[in-house]
Amino acid sequence: MPTSLCTGSTAEPPKCPHSTPTTMLVLFLLLVATSVSLPAPAAGVDEGALPVTNDFSRSCGSTSNPRFYEPNSTFAANLKLMFAALPKNASASGGGFSAGAFGRAPDTAYGLALCRGDYTGDACASCLAREFKDAGSLCGYSKDVTVYHDQCHVRFHDRDFLAGAGNAPEIFAPNMNNVSRGNVAAFDILVARLVNAVADRASAARSRYATGQAGFDVTPDKVNVYGQAQCTPDLAPAQCRGCLAGIIGQMPRLLSGRLGGRILGVRCHFRYEKEIFFSTGDGNMVTVTPLVSSSTGSRSSSSSTLWIVAIVVPLTVLLCGFSACFLWMRQRRRRATNLSSGRVGMASMSMEMEQVLKLWKNEESDSEFSLYDFDQIADATRNFSNDYKLGQGGFGPVYKGELSGGLEIAIKRLSSCSVQGLMEFKTEIQLIAKLQHTNLVRLLGCCVQAEEKMLIYEYMHNKSLDCFIFDSAKGAILNWERRFRIIDGIAQGLLYMHKHSRLRVIHRDLKASNILLDRDMNPKISDFGLARIFCSNVTEANTTRVVGTHGYIAPEYASEGLFSTKSDVFSFGVLLLEIISGKRTAGFYQYGKFFNLTGYAYQLWQEAKWHEMVDPVLGEDYPVAAVMKCVQVALLCVQDSADDRPNMWDVVAMLGSEGLTLPEPRQPAYFNVRISSFPESTSSFGEMSYISSVTLTDEDGR
Known part of the structure; x- marks a missing residue:
């Protein structure tokens, strides 16, 4: 073994038996063999x-x-x-x-x-x-x-x-053989190129696995180097590449000069050796340009190289020094200009953000979170070109970008004059290190420079859920199997936030436009700017400032400012009805005698006509029992009393069970608000018309 x-x-440790000379000799030989x-x-x-x-x-x-x-x-x-x-x-x-x-x-x-x-x-x-x-x-x-x-x-x-996507516990193993001392630097460069090229291929592959090879022909070390990298297939491409980057970054410290080595983790690993150690399969390996030495390395060429190094290196150092001084002076001039122009408010906000970032670093130093330069983000978005703009949120525009390494990102650029935007910015940064789940969007980092504050997310290729379920053409892409996978994914993400994360988190703005879809149409809950953190023993809280989106807000929150996990359950129920029906609850749409989707759905349920609300693009080829169960679960979630609503643990259990008898849903919130209850001249503000001092956003407002 x-x-x-x-x-x-x-x-x-096991206790030794009675020692004899023979026993001692055997133990000694075993110790030598082990070492x-x-x-x-x-x-x-x-x-x-x-x-x-x-x-x-x-x-x-x-x-x-x-x-x-x-x-x-x-x-x-x-x-x-x-x-x-x-x-x-x-x-x-x-x-x-x-x-x-x-x-x-x-x-x-x-x-x-x-x-x-x-x-x-x-x-x-x-x-x-x-x-x-x-x-x-x-x-x-x-x-x-x-x-x-x-x-x-x-x-x-x-x-x-x-x-989460944590890779611990990580281990490493170096090969016992080294390259020649004079070739360590060149060999390390080649191995780094090989491993990074294989990591790029692995993160882009559906299997999250790739192999590669490179030649090292520098006398006296003439070898081929073979590399392999892999992530667990459930990681998104950006997560996979980030995980591999984390362990590849440890190579100079752990594997420098070794002719082979590996770093292994639970979510990702890599290995390289001078002999091939994997099956070549279809031979689709990454090939890295080899490093080759001159076959006639004379003393004169060595001497010339030394002269070149002696001249170029000092000049390079001087140029770097001048460049650093220039940039430092320009930065000081910019700061002086900002102060002289009276931007005291922005300066104080920057100081506050600096404290938030410092606190975040101290508490979460092992998290994958980066601070990006403004110029880096400007280059990634072609200087925030309109061609790269994905949309306009309530607190600023959102752009698509591509970093120099090819990683696609989404950038939320907060309006410089938005104090509320600053609060959201701080909330998301403080939350992100504590929320790591496959159904929550991943925050890669942020950019803070003077009044510029940007949040950098993984890019979702299919944008948001509302782009599909409220569009008859795109909605046809979402058959029932895909819709249910989205429903289950959202439920799993909420369950994690409410029960399994380090702190209990209430989203407070769950809606279709805040559900992003990746390349494989997997859902990711996004936008935690309005979220609230609870300690594990706290179940509800009051606020004098109600925030959220029209149509998704629970009645006790809208009227009394009382919010809890059951507030998110209500929003989930509304969202579930939207996914089933393809109809919007927000806005002012007439459904039968109702201005709200919940009342319309409950009336159809009572009349045993729930099938009339199913999205027509699904046709008649859908599992009747499964859809009916989802309608019933949705109506249980939107019941008027928060005590009657299930928690997310129960919701996940109900969605995943077969043959389980579910309780009959009671009257939903806002059921008594109907068209007939308003005079014809009244503006149609539907179920929310009686609420005062409420901060609402449009459905697509954030």
Whole structure:
């Protein structure tokens, strides 16, 4: 069996039997063999930074706060189900990946299994089954176990690590052989080019797996270098590339000069070697231009090189120094101009933002969040060209951009005079580090320069949900299967915000235009500028300033300023009715005797005519029972009393169950507000006409 390391294990070491000279000799030889088989750490490496792996390695959770389960516990039974299901699912999927949650809280077991991209079918299932067997026995009943192997790796945990894109625990393994001392710099450059090229290909591939090769022909080291990179397929391209960039950035510290090495993580990993170690398959590998040395390296050429270096390097340093001084002086001049022009308010806001960013950095230093330069964003949007403009929000325009590395981004540029925009800006930055879920849009970073404040998001290729469900032509793209996947994804995202994230978060502005769709039409909840953070033991709060969008606001929030998770449940129910019907609830549209979609849907439900509200573009080829259940769930969510509404845990359970008897929905909010209750001369402000001191936005306002 290959040598293994168990980082963080708290189990007692086995006690030695009665010692004899023969026993001592055997132990000595085993110790020598073990020390020979372990790879040596790279020169200058901080050996405490990452554990070193050989053929496989395992992590047994935290040493400071270890958690264990009993062999006959419910958690152990859930693990058994996981160990049987995930290898089978990963093999059957064709992608070698499977993840999921097994059992109910508080004994839920979360697991992930991934095979290397060239390791499929029965071989993948066998590798994962073996690793899960090791995972269940090597760490003494720990609830947090990760096992890495050459061809696959597995992880299980009693906490929901699947909700985010974290890569921990990460390990590294250097090859024992080095390149010649004089070739270290050139070799590191080649390997970095190779690994980054393979990472680019992997993040763009549907499988999130890619391989590559490059030649190094610099005397005396003449080798081919082969590279491989992979992410879990559930990561978006930007998430995958960001994850790989994080571990590739550790190469100079951990793998410099090594003829091979790898850094492995739960969500992404890479490896390079001087011998090919993967199946070439269809041969579709990235090829990097090789580095070649001159075959006639004479003393004169070496001398010429030295002279060139001696002249060019000092000149370059001088030019850089002059450039730095010039930029510094220009920046000081700009600041002086801003102060002299009386922009004291903006200066104070910038100081406030600086404090927010500093606080965020201190608390969340391990999160993937970047601070972008203004010039970098201006270049990405062609100086904020109208051709790159995606839309106009309530607090500023939104642009599409493309960074120099090819990463597509979306930029929300806040209006310089908007104080409310500043509050949203701060809220999103403070929230984003605590919200990481596949159904929440990912904030990549921000740009703060003088009065300019911009939020940088991952780009969603299909824009927002309202572009499809309220358009008869585009709506036809969303068959019922896709619509239900969107419904379920939104519900999962809300459940995470309400229950599973580090803090309880209430969105307060859930609507169709705030649901973004990625390339595969997966939903992402966006725009957390109006969100409120609760401590885990707080369930509701009051406010004198009601914010949100007409048609989606719960009645207790609109009339009393009382908001809770049930406020989001109400908005979800309205959104669910919109997805089913293709009709807008916001605005002033007449549905039968109602100005609101909720009242119209409830009347049809009472008359057993709910099918009349189903979007006509779905035709008659839809699963009647499934759609009927979604209508019933939606009506349960929009009930007038917040106490009658289900929480998101119940909503997810109802949507995912078959054969479950659901309660009969009671009267929805605003049901008594009908067209007949208004004189003909009255302006049609529908159900919201009685509300005062409410800050509302149009449906497409943000």
